[in-house]
Amino acid sequence: MSAMGRILALAIVLTLAAAVAHGQDRSPAPAAAPGADPLIGQQIFTNLCGFCHQDGGRVAGRGPRLAGTDRPDDYILNRIRVGKEGAMPAYARAFSDVQLRSLIAYIRSLKDEGR
Amino acid sequence: MTTQRRVIYLVGLAMTAIVAGACSMSTSDTGTTRAAMAEPGGGNDWTTYHGTYQSWHYSPLTQINTDNVKRLRVAWVHHPGRSTRGLQSTPLVSNGVLYYTGSYSRVWAIDAATGTPLWSYFPKLNDDLVAAQTHSPYTRGIALGHGKVFVGTVDGRLIAIDQKTGQPAWDTKLINSEKLTVGFTGAPLLVKDKVIIGAQGGEWPGRGPIFGVDAASGRKAWEFITVAGTPEAMKTWGGDSWRTGGGGGWMAGGYDVETNTVWWGTGNPAPLYDWAGSDWKTAGPRPGDNLYTTSVIALDPDTGKLKFYHQELPHDAWDFDSAVGEFVMIDRGGQKLVVHPNKGGHVFVYDRKDAKIVNVWPLVQNINFVKGIDPKTGALIGRRDMALGKHTNLCPAIAGGMSWNSGAYSPKTGLYYKIGQEWCMDLEVVKTTPVLEPQAQLNIGANFTLRNPEGGKAYGHVSGRDPVTGQKKWEVKFTEPPLASLLATGGNLVFVPDARGWLRAYNAETGQELWSHNNGLGHNGGIISYSAKGKQYIAVATGWGSLVGDEFGALFGEPFKSMPKDSGALVVFTLE
Numbered sequence: 001m002s003a004m005g006r007i008l009a010l011a012i013v014l015t016l017a018a019a020v021a022h023g024q025d026r027s028p029a030p031a032a033a034p035g036a037d038p039l040i041g042q043q044i045f046t047n048l049c050g051f052c053h054q055d056g057g058r059v060a061g062r063g064p065r066l067a068g069t070d071r072p073d074d075y076i077l078n079r080i081r082v083g084k085e086g087a088m089p090a091y092a093r094a095f096s097d098v099q100l101r102s103l104i105a106y107i108r109s110l111k112d113e114g115r
Numbered sequence: 116m117t118t119q120r121r122v123i124y125l126v127g128l129a130m131t132a133i134v135a136g137a138c139s140m141s142t143s144d145t146g147t148t149r150a151a152m153a154e155p156g157g158g159n160d161w162t163t164y165h166g167t168y169q170s171w172h173y174s175p176l177t178q179i180n181t182d183n184v185k186r187l188r189v190a191w192v193h194h195p196g197r198s199t200r201g202l203q204s205t206p207l208v209s210n211g212v213l214y215y216t217g218s219y220s221r222v223w224a225i226d227a228a229t230g231t232p233l234w235s236y237f238p239k240l241n242d243d244l245v246a247a248q249t250h251s252p253y254t255r256g257i258a259l260g261h262g263k264v265f266v267g268t269v270d271g272r273l274i275a276i277d278q279k280t281g282q283p284a285w286d287t288k289l290i291n292s293e294k295l296t297v298g299f300t301g302a303p304l305l306v307k308d309k310v311i312i313g314a315q316g317g318e319w320p321g322r323g324p325i326f327g328v329d330a331a332s333g334r335k336a337w338e339f340i341t342v343a344g345t346p347e348a349m350k351t352w353g354g355d356s357w358r359t360g361g362g363g364g365w366m367a368g369g370y371d372v373e374t375n376t377v378w379w380g381t382g383n384p385a386p387l388y389d390w391a392g393s394d395w396k397t398a399g400p401r402p403g404d405n406l407y408t409t410s411v412i413a414l415d416p417d418t419g420k421l422k423f424y425h426q427e428l429p430h431d432a433w434d435f436d437s438a439v440g441e442f443v444m445i446d447r448g449g450q451k452l453v454v455h456p457n458k459g460g461h462v463f464v465y466d467r468k469d470a471k472i473v474n475v476w477p478l479v480q481n482i483n484f485v486k487g488i489d490p491k492t493g494a495l496i497g498r499r500d501m502a503l504g505k506h507t508n509l510c511p512a513i514a515g516g517m518s519w520n521s522g523a524y525s526p527k528t529g530l531y532y533k534i535g536q537e538w539c540m541d542l543e544v545v546k547t548t549p550v551l552e553p554q555a556q557l558n559i560g561a562n563f564t565l566r567n568p569e570g571g572k573a574y575g576h577v578s579g580r581d582p583v584t585g586q587k588k589w590e591v592k593f594t595e596p597p598l599a600s601l602l603a604t605g606g607n608l609v610f611v612p613d614a615r616g617w618l619r620a621y622n623a624e625t626g627q628e629l630w631s632h633n634n635g636l637g638h639n640g641g642i643i644s645y646s647a648k649g650k651q652y653i654a655v656a657t658g659w660g661s662l663v664g665d666e667f668g669a670l671f672g673e674p675f676k677s678m679p680k681d682s683g684a685l686v687v688f689t690l691e
Contacts, residue, residue: 046545048557051249051318052665056543056562062665083246086199086660086680090246094554 035098041106044099052088057110063088068112073104159646161208164256164302165521166643168370169444172523173603174644178651180606183690184620184630190652190689191230195221201658202683203253205302205600205641213645213654214278215685219245220254220268222276228647230687234281241270244293249557250315250662255519256302256367256641258310261330265310267299273312273328285333290314295321296555301440302367306377306416309336316341316363316408317382317436320549320558323363323408325379327419337419341381341407345421353402359549359558360401361385362408366440366519369453371467376422377414378453383436384408386560387513390544392502395430400547400560404429409436411455411463413470425470425493427457432500433484434513435459441521443531447583454524454582456533460516461488464583476585478578479516479535481568484509505543512540512565514663518596520641523603524582528623531582532609536596538573538670540565565670573670577601577611579626589626595671598664599638602653612638612655614667615674618686634686637678639664650689658683 045056054061069076080100083090091100158175166172179187195202195217206215213227219240224233245252251269258265263275263284271290276283289312292298297315304311309327316323322342329336342360343349352360361384368379384405391399406424409431413422427437435458443454444467451467460479465472472493486497499509515536522533542563550556567573575596579588591611599612608629609621614637620630640656660680667675 043545043547044550046562047547047550047559048249050562051557051559054562054669055541055564059564060669061565062662062669085246086252089249089251090243093243093247094550094556 036101036105038102038105038109040099041102041104044095044103045106049103057107058113066107067110068114069107076104076107077101160210161206161643161645162259163207164205164258164304164367165369165441168372170369170441170521170524171443171526171603172441172521172600173525175605176644176646176651177605178646179604179608179644179653179690181608181622181629184606184608186690187620187630187632187653187688188691189632190687192687193223193225193230193232193685195223195683195685197221197681198658198683199681200253200660201637201639201664201680202656202685203255203640203658203661204656205256206643206654206656206685207257207259208643208645208647209259211647214257214259214264215656216254216257216266217683218252218254220266220274222257222264222266224264224278224281227645227652228650236276236281236283238268238272238274238286240268241293244270244296247554248296248298250297250300253300253661255300258303258305258367260305261308263330265303265305265330267301267303267312269298269300271298273299273303273310273326273333275310275330275333287328287333287335289326289328289335290324294554295319297321297363299365301365304367304370304377305330306370309416311377311416313364313366313379315365315382316361317365317438318361318385318387318434318557318559319363320359320361320385320551320555321363322357322360323382325364325414325419327416339412339414339419339421341412342384342405344407348406351404351406353397356401359385359551360405360408364438366438368440369442369444370416371444371453373451374468375416376467377416378442378455379412379414380437380439380455381407381410381412382438383431383434385549386547386558387434388501388542388544388559388561389430389432390503390546390560391500393500395432395500401430405431411437411442411465411470423470425463425465425472427463427493428459428495433459433509435484435515439517439519439521443522443524443582445524445582452583454531456517456522458515458517459484460511460535462533462582462585463493474583474585478533478580478585479511479537481510481537481539482516484511501542501544503544503546505541507541508539508566508569509542510539510568511536512538513563514538514565514666518598518663520598520600520639523601523609525603525609525623527605527607528579529581530579530588530623532577532579532601532603532623534597534601535576535578537568537575538565538596539568565666579609579623591621591626591628595667595675597638598661599656600641602642602644604644610642610653610655612642614638614664616657618655632688636682636684637664637675653688655686656683657686
């Protein structure tokens with residue numbers, strides 16, 4: 001293999017490794033989570049989350065805007081489960097894993113309109 | 116009858132009641148109860164949440180007055196620590212000792228003259244439950260009497276603490292908060308030998324009980340259910356909607372000594388918004404009037420039996436509840452009246468004997484959930500009931516034209532001082548289903564966004580008005596609504612703790628600002644005045660982070676975006 005070929009091969013390997021590493025930072029896509037349904041998530045959201053995350057999570061209110069959030073799924077999932085003292089209740093007992101992942105699917109379905 | 120004669124008359128009535136009831140009271144009880152009943156503002160003390168049973172939030176003390184208030188300085192400060200969601204409580208004072216509670220129902224007794232702590236009591240709470248609650252962990256007040264301090268907890272208990280030692284006397288579990296998620300955040304009200312406290316409710320799918328508890332033993336004496344608690348009320352809930360109707364009564368009410376009647380305001384029904392639109396009498400998630408939500412109810416404090424009521428907003432579809440706790444009792448032209456503000460922005464004036472409407476007047480300008488309220492009957496005119504889908508510019512916003520903190524009334528000026536909130540919101544009403552298992556959850560029924568009123572910016576105001584007619588004598592505007600209680604004094608002053616952290620004193624007659632001091636943190640709790648060792652003091656709670664205050668960052672920007680929500684202190688002033 002020529003020097004140029006070795007450099008090209010190394011570049012390909014590094015690119016693939018970076019892609020894998022990036023993928024490991026993210027949770028599986030919500031659509032891949034078994035049973036996750038953004039419509040179920042939407043109803044749960046309107047029941048209770050919308051009390052703070054206004055316009056269905058599209059704008060900031062008592063809680064932050066969720067549309068377009070760059071937080072990874074696992075971060076959001078953990079925040080929903082554990083809450084934040086004095087700011088957000090903990091919902092670990094309240095909802096099943098499928099319901100929680102449906103909430104994430106709903107949040108991911110929100111169009112980021114920059115509001 | 117002149118104001119002075121009215122006061123003497125009230126005192127006379129109250130003293131008669133005390134003598135009549137004295138045989139049922141312990142020695143330690145009489146001092147505190149007498150002050151709460153008989154002396155406007157408690158004289159030197161401040162022994163019940165609203166200052167007196169008449170809900171005046173008025174101290175007759177005159178040492179601090181319009182002439183010398185400019186010499187007001189900080190006397191002492193107390194930091195309770197762990198002020199999650201700020202310090203929202205109102206302190207009480209009896210015989211030179213100040214008692215108050217912070218978040219997590221932590222109770223302090225402090226030398227009222229020096230600020231020296233005497234004891235503290237931190238109840239052990241169910242931490243998992245506290246973490247799972249939305250309306251938590253703040254506690255808005257206590258009650259005093261029978262030698263005890265009474266405090267509710269967010270995990271559903273009422274606790275009595277020995278007033279001298281700080282040791283618990285009894286601890287009674289009243290609500291299955293682990294299941295219902297709600298508990299107690301409001302102050303109890305002590306009436307004779309009963310401690311009365313109401314549970315949270317509103318958008319929570321329960322039935323919002325109010326309890327009467329024996330002050331000596333902690334035994335539950337009675338329970339009044341605010342959702343379908345009588346056969347008459349049950350008929351006002353379609354289907355099984357009464358099972359998850361909300362209600363509650365989360366602020367301390369008032370007590371009419373003369374008729375032995377407790378007045379209490381109740382919370383809104385659940386779900387908070389209703390998709391039935393104009394068909395709400397027969398359709399939607401809770402068809403009917405939904406008694407006794409968004410109502411004022413009159414209870415017998417001995418039995419908990421309902422005497423009479425008025426539902427301020429039949430089938431409340433806007434979260435404009437009646438839980439505001441102040442019931443300002445005044446006499447006017449031979450009539451015995453009670454004045455009660457509703458969250459929707461109207462002030463209701465009732466006859467104290469039967470809750471018949473005497474007048475209804477609007478305190479805020481931005482109201483369009485109704486076209487009006489009939490001042491003779493209280494009937495809603497031109498309701499804006501919202502069907503499924505999007506709606507714009509509903510006024511006031513969900514945070515209300517008035518919030519839960521109290522105004523003040525001065526018998527000297529005859530004026531009622533009250534905060535008004537001018538803001539609106541857009542919303543989309545969406546069908547929801549109550550979540551009850553394994554733990555009840557909020558049932559909102561809409562997505563919403565707070566916004567400025569059309570043609571202007573959101574703001575707040577404090578006005579001095581005739582409490583019966585609403586006629587305005589003066590008004591001061593604020594760039595954001597203050598969210599704390601007000602205080603009127605015999606020194607002809609009105610104190611307004613504002614959202615930015617400024618405490619201001621105004622001439623009660625004219626509204627002229629006479630003094631201000633920056634406490635460095637928004638106010639969202641109570642303010643009182645008392646005398647200890649011959650000096651008059653003003654004590655105010657500082658600390659930001661209530662659910663209404665949480666809206667301020669998005670709506671008003673700084674300083675609220677940067678204001679901490681885990682701090683708070685009790686700041687006490689006197690003349691230098």
